[in-house]
Amino acid sequence: MSIDFSKAAGVHDDALRLRAERTKVLASNIANVSTPGFQARDIDFAASLRSALGSGDGSGDGFNGELALDTGDQDMKYRVPYHPAQDGNTVELGVEQAAFAQNALDFQTSLSFVNMKLKGLAKAISGQ
Template sequence: MGINFKEAAGVHADTLQLRAERTRILATNLANENTPGFQARDMDFAATLANTQAEAAGDIGGDDEAASMYRVPYHPTRDGNTVEIGVEQAAFSQNASDFQTSLTFVTMRLRGIAKAINGQ
């Protein structure tokens, strides 16, 4: 009998994947801070995670628009760029912290499985 590590990790496997995708989106925003007309994007993490879990459970009705949204700037610029460096850095930092938290939960769960296999 094999171990399904995706089931063993629970929701944190999907969480890590979505956090990595959000990191990519936020890094793109930061890289395009000075690009005229660039529209900053972000992800509604809770809605995307709920959508991913619903798809995994076999429920129909995925909402792909929840995955990516355009960010509305607090202070619009004349060149049409909506990237605000402080907002992006804060979001990136929070996302990195949340990624580390999920990674810690997965690590603890896998250590528990390893102990169970070893009979400890």
């Protein structure tokens, strides 16, 4: 009998991949804070995770890590600025930094859950 690690990790496998992709998008926003006309983007995490999981009906094949800025994916959204800049840039540094920090914490949380699951499996395998 073999162990299916993707089932053992549960939702956190796809969540970690989506969080990593969102980190790239948020880092791109922060890097372009001074670029005239740059439009801040973000991933709709909840919608992306639902589509990765197939809405619970078993039809989803998981997130493949190919959500990119140029795909026009419905889960990628433009961020609406609180205070638009005159040069057309919609990146607000404080908002992006807060989103980046929250995403990093959420990534760490999912990573901790995966770590606990794997430690539990290791104990079960060793007979403890």
